[in-house]
Amino acid sequence: MVLAMSRPSRHPKTGIFWLRKRVPSDLVARVGRAIEYFSLQTREPGEAKQRHAEAVARLEARWAELRCGEPAAGPGATTDATPxxxxxxxxxxxxxxxxxxxxxxxxxxxxxxxxxxxxxxxxxxxxxxxxxRIEHKEDGRxxxxxxxxxxxxxxxxxxxxxxxxxxxxxxxxxxxxxxxxxxxxxxxxxxxxxxxxxxxxxxxxxxxxxxxxxxxxTAAPAAKPAKAVGLIELVEAWWREAERTGKSESTRESYTNTFKQLVAFLKHDEAYRVTVEDVRRFKDHRLATRKPNGQLLSPTTVKNSDLAALKSVFGWGVANGRLGENPATDVTVARVSKVRLREREFTAEEARRLLEAASTMERGRELPQTHAAKRWIPWVLAFTGARVGEIAQLRRQDLRKEAVEGHPNGVWVLRITPEAGRVKTKHAREVPLHAQLVEMGFPEFVAGATGERLFLVPDAKGDIAGPLRGLKNRLSEAAREHVDDPGVSPNHSWRHRFRTVATESGVSGNVIDAICGWSAKSVGERYGSVTLKARADAIARLNRIEV
Structure with a gap:
């Protein structure tokens, strides 16, 4: 039989140790792959050996369970002979x-x-x-x-x-x-x-x-694999596993689109035929592609979207025995330094113009939810520092009132949670409402909402991904009518401004991170937690915005 690996192998580029072990031939069909291949997530040889031994033990125990679970062959039954x-x-x-x-x-x-x-x-x-080698010393030894x-x-x-x-x-x-x-x-x-x-x-x-x-x-040995896999088939197989690990639907859509574009560019759908040179040519093709507005795709988009998709899916294919090599591993796009002529947050005047427009906006022929989004979301972003999608997908049950020490009238609290839709960190967080939002009637608006979603109408299947994308675009268009400077983002610049304003108000960095959903920057900051009282006290320090 084929020898099993007795030690971890170090990746020649990254130095990270990996386990790669062939699945016994009688279990390949049940396991679904010919090679078990995954990172041990360490560069330390001693730690790698320990993790390798533990992982091998788990694999062999799992294989033993699979064998024990096989039905016994009855009289006259035939079995597939192991080659x-x-x-x-x-x-x-x-x-x-x-x-x-x-x-x-x-x-x-x-x-x-x-x-x-x-x-x-x-x-x-x-x-x-x-x-x-033998050495003869002067003393005769x-x-x-x-x-x-x-x-x-x-x-x-x-x-x-x-x-x-x-x-x-x-x-x-x-x-x-x-x-x-x-x-x-x-x-x-x-x-x-x-x-x-x-x-x-x-x-x-x-x-x-x-x-x-x-x-x-070449991306793999010259011979065609016994079970060749198509490019679209490969990305679909990747998604079946990625979905269970928490990857978002938007990632699936982006990666699938990249592979469809690759198929159209190469004029074939056979993954094993894709070479490093093919990926380089596709990269150059994408860099020369123009968006609907006539502008070229940015190098950042090609790197972080197209190449990221190819590296991830081809890498998954190698790890799961579908491909011999990842042809996208070493293909990249040179980093381009952008010229920045201003800070990324709104100025006080720009913020005032946007909030004034939101407060005085009259409803046209649009849906009531869309009008409500244009009315309320800029204000909520200004006082929470949240991502626009996190607020646009809010539900009625995501706002509640809590008793908090030092706040005699209680505190209205927004819960930003993956239960409502996509949250980048996949962690729920609670953000107290500023008093000005309460005075403006935001809690009453939420209580009076006719549907579960405050600003969206889900599609016929109950999904919100498409409606959410459309709403974000409409919010951007509305903001651009009042702030057309390309140096700021019509939605995301609220998040930059919130940090600036909170810092000026004396709010500590770890509290700002907790409110905005940013990860801790050091191991020490991961200890303990920022309480709801600390967050409420911080929001109360922010000045009112007069429009």
Whole structure:
């Protein structure tokens, strides 16, 4: 049978240790993947070994449970025979590892001097006994001196484990059940290809003449996988798991759109055929794409939306045995420094104009919920620092009155919660209402709402994603009628202004973070909590806004 990994493998780029273990062939169908592959989330070798051992124990216990849960075969029943391990010749092993040369060059060709994972001087020590050399001392005694230092021996062991890791993965992708000797042959062939590529990279780094450009890396071994997966199929499979981990519907929509655009660009839907060069060409295509207003897509959008989608979904495909390599791993967009001509928050005059317009806005032919949003949401943003979507999706039950020490008339409290819709941090928080909002009648407005949602009408399926997106756009359009400076965001600049105003009012940073839903900046700030009284006291310190 194929050897199981006995130690964690270090990622050659990030230095983070990973577990990669082949699923027993009789359980692949039930587990749904051929390789278990996930990060151990540490760069410390000792910690990685402990986590690796614990993870392997959990995997093997789970596999044992799966086997115990299988129904016993009755008389005359047939079972699928487990394929016997194959023996690969050195030629076959070399063919299985041949793709690694181009892949390794492709990973590092932009900055060949930064390839430090594979030290070429240690290659000759792989899979050899550490041994030592005999030294004769002047007093007639002899001693054996180790050829390698302890650190070098550790690195050799790491490289051997990594090569075996790659060998097991490529054999699994080709659905080859190999014997122990064959796995070792493939691992040695992988090492030879990486050594050859690393020597080429070293020559490139020295600028030696006669060394041509590195070949384009392929996304996977040249052979087509036994079970090829389509690009759209891949992103849909990713979503089935991502949804359970809390990814938002908007992320699904964004990632799916990116993959549809990739299919249209490449004119095929086969994930295994996508190469690093394909991803680079797609990146360039997106950078040359214009939005409906005629402006080019920003490099930030291409990097944080398109490339983020490709990296995440292809990475999931590798981790779950659907793909051999992630072709988007090292593709990026150069950071562009934006020219900023002003601060990102509204000025006092801009805030006053927007709030005055909100207070005097007359309802046209729009829905009552839309008119209410234009009337109330700017005011609520001004006194809470919340994200516009968090307020736009509010429900009647998200406002209540609480007795709070030091506030004899009680405090009206907004609960911003993932139960109502998307919250970026996925954590609920409570924000007291400012007295000016109470005097203006916001609690009475909430109590008189006819539907559950204060500012939205869900679609026929009860979803709010589409209506929410439309409402945010209408709020932006309304704000732009009064503040058209492109240096500020028509909705998000309220959040910037809130921090500035709260800081001027003497509110401490950790209380502002708690009100706005920002994460703690240090370990110390994660201890303890900001009480509702502390938040209410902070909101009470904010000055009224006269319009």
């Amino acid at each position: 016997s391990p194959r023996s690969l010749s050195e030629r076959e092993a070399g063919e299985r590892a041949g793709w690694m040369y181009a892949h390794w060059l492709g990973l590092h060709r932009e900055n060949p001097s930064q390839q430090r994972f594979w030290p070429t001087d240690l290659y000759r020590h792989l899979w050899r006994s550490p041994g030592g 002899t001693a054996v001196r180790a050829v390698l230092s302890f650190a070098q021996a550790e690195k050799v062991a790491e490289l051997e484990a990594w090569c075996r890791d790659q060998a097991e993965t490529v054999l699994a992708l080709h659905d080859v059940e190999a014997d122990e000797a064959s796995v070792l042959r493939v691992a040695k062939a992988v090492a030879a290809q990486v050594q050859r590529a690393s020597l080429t990279l070293a020559a490139l780094a020295r600028g030696e003449p006669g060394v041509g450009p590195a070949p384009v890396a």
